[in-house]
Amino acid sequence: xxxxxxxxxxxxxxxxxxxxxxxxxxxxxxxxxxxxxxxxxxxxxxxxxxxxxxxxxxxxxxxxxxxxxxxxxxxxxxxxxxxxxxxxxxxxxxxxxxxxxxxxxxxxxxxxxxxxxxxxxxxxxxxxxxxxxxxxxxxxxxxxxxxxxxxxxxxxxxxxxxxxxxxxxxxxxxxxxxxxxxxxxxxxxxxxxxxxxxxxxxxxxxxxxxxxxxxxxxxxxxxxxxxxxxxxxxxxxxxxxxxxxxxxxxxxxxxxxxxxxxxxxxxxxxxxxxxxxxxxxxxxxxxxxxxxxxxxxxxxxxxxxxxxxxxxxxxxxxxxxxxxxxxxxxxxxxxxxxxxxxxxxxxxxxxxxxxxxxxxxxxxxxxxxxxxxxxxxxxxx
Ligand SMILES: Cc1ncc(COP(=O)(O)O)c(C=O)c1O
Numbered sequence: 001x002x003x004x005x006x007x008x009x010x011x012x013x014x015x016x017x018x019x020x021x022x023x024x025x026x027x028x029x030x031x032x033x034x035x036x037x038x039x040x041x042x043x044x045x046x047x048x049x050x051x052x053x054x055x056x057x058x059x060x061x062x063x064x065x066x067x068x069x070x071x072x073x074x075x076x077x078x079x080x081x082x083x084x085x086x087x088x089x090x091x092x093x094x095x096x097x098x099x100x101x102x103x104x105x106x107x108x109x110x111x112x113x114x115x116x117x118x119x120x121x122x123x124x125x126x127x128x129x130x131x132x133x134x135x136x137x138x139x140x141x142x143x144x145x146x147x148x149x150x151x152x153x154x155x156x157x158x159x160x161x162x163x164x165x166x167x168x169x170x171x172x173x174x175x176x177x178x179x180x181x182x183x184x185x186x187x188x189x190x191x192x193x194x195x196x197x198x199x200x201x202x203x204x205x206x207x208x209x210x211x212x213x214x215x216x217x218x219x220x221x222x223x224x225x226x227x228x229x230x231x232x233x234x235x236x237x238x239x240x241x242x243x244x245x246x247x248x249x250x251x252x253x254x255x256x257x258x259x260x261x262x263x264x265x266x267x268x269x270x271x272x273x274x275x276x277x278x279x280x281x282x283x284x285x286x287x288x289x290x291x292x293x294x295x296x297x298x299x300x301x302x303x304x305x306x307x308x309x310x311x312x313x314x315x316x317x318x319x320x321x322x323x324x325x326x327x328x329x330x331x332x333x334x335x336x337x338x339x340x341x342x343x344x345x346x347x348x349x350x351x352x353x354x355x356x357x358x359x360x361x362x363x364x365x366x367x368x369x370x371x372x373x374x375x376x377x378x379x380x381x
Contacts, residue, residue: 009128013345017329021339032369034357035339037170037313039231040365041282044275047232047268060263065255066247067094067239068263071270075239078273082202085214091241093250094261094269098200098225098238102129104257105221105240108249109162109194110135116162116196119150121315121346121354123170123198141349147174147306148315152187163188166198168210171346171356172315173201173308175210182216195220200238203229203279205310206287219243226265228311230272231282237265286312289359289366296370297357301377312360315343319353329355336376338369 017035024031042048054060066072069089076089095101102125110116112134118126120139127137138160142148149172150165165184167176176184181197188195197213197220213220225238238261242250254260272279293314294307304317322328325342333339343354359366 006132006134009131010124012124012128013326014341017333017339017341020330020333024333024337029337031333032338032365032372033361034359034366034369035341036360037358038233038360039228039282039312040361041231043232043235043268044230044272044278046275046278047230047272050271051264051268054264054267060267063094063260063263063266065258065260066251067092067261068266068270071266072239074270074273075241079212079214079241082209083212083215085212087214087241088244090247091244093240093242093247093254094266095238095240095254096258096261097227097236098198098223099125099129100236100258100261101223101225101238101240102126103133104250104253105196105223105242106130106133106135106162107257108242108246108253109196109221114161115159116164117150117155117158117160117193118164119148119154119166119169120349121148121171121343121351123166124345126164126198139348141347144306144317148172149174149176149180150184151180152183155184155187160191160193162194162196164196164198165213166200168201168205168308168310170201170311171313171341171343171354172306173311173313174306175205175208175309177208178211178215181211181213185213185217185220189217189219196223197221198223200225201228201311204283204286204312206290207309210310214241221246226269226272229279229283230269230275231279232265232269232272235262235265235268237261237269285363286359289361289363290314292363292366292370293357293359296366296374300370300374302355302357302373312358314357314359315346316355316357317353318355319350323352325352325355332373332376335379336372338372338376 072092343351
């Protein structure tokens with residue numbers, strides 16, 4: 001059997017944790033899910049209603065490659081509403097999730113063998129998708145003192161053709177402010193590198209609003225999704241905002257790679273964008289869970305954390321307890337009945353000493369999970 005070398009990417013460890021949790025549940029155990037990176041809430045009611053109507057009314061065939069024009073216009077308006085930035089709807093590309101957006105963007109921007117810099121820890125699929133496209137991920141270690149976000153100093157001395165940042169980030173939930181984002185975008189521009197900004201957790205922020213790269217430059221490729229704030233993970237719909245000069249390059253690739261994002265999901269996504277009250281209620285529940293987590297994790301003894309500005313994760317340094325986060329996560333699942341994600345997914349070098357806790361689950365589950373973690377840590381001594 002032939003296999004490509006490009007295809008030999010690492011597994012997504014969190015998926016293995018989910019499988020272990022599922023097996024435990026099948027064996028009759030009750031598991032609290034702090035491993036999953038997805039909202040427990042469904043797509044907004046208005047989205048489901050709009051889709052039901054559309055299913056009766058038409059065939060939901062292919063859409064044009066860049067997405068339904070009304071959805072592209074509505075996404076452009078979001079930039080005005082949230083950030084006060086004017087975006088031409090022509091620059092919006094609707095994609096099959098942000099995951100499809102990464103494939104499209106990496107293919108549009110880079111040639112085989114080129115290098116894309118990323119901060120570590122970071123979302124694991126960045127490096128795996130890059131590798132699968134014969135691109136070279138350059139993982140730059142970030143400092144706890146910088147809340148695990150990359151700085152121009154971290155990147156100095158490295159050669160790269162692209163720079164990808166995420167704010168709020170997965171696994172830490174920390175954000176880059178206007179100045180920090182601007183400095184990184186300027187560094188990329190000065191080197192002739194593409195600047196990509198993963199903004200998938202925008203909308204899920206707490207004390208201050210997340211800054212979009214479009215507030216600091218028109219040359220960025222912004223990646224976003226309906227998966228998180230809009231609570232539509234399985235619908236597989238996201239979007240890019242691309243520089244004006246590159247629209248046609250993205251369009252040609254989108255036509256050939258995907259034809260279009262799922263039509264049904266585009267209809268639902270359009271309606272979801274006007275479900276403000278429901279989405280804000282979800283956000284408020286995350287905010288309460290975040291406060292519970294910061295107290296509860298500390299009380300359990302997980303006190304080396306960078307308080308998250310957004311998203312629904314807490315990344316904890318547990319290196320005083322273990323250098324094998326995979327075994328530690330397995331022990332927590334086994335003894336406490338709480339599924340958590342080993343840091344190795346996010347940082348192959350230092351992740352043996354870290355864990356990611358997600359608080360996207362219900363408020364009752366988070367209470368219960370924290371209680372179990374506290375009791376587990378007490379018995380561990
Ligand atoms: C930082 C980040 N980017 C992108 C994705 C991919 O999301 P999707 O393909 O559902 O839009 C995820 C999923 O968890 C993520 O955490």
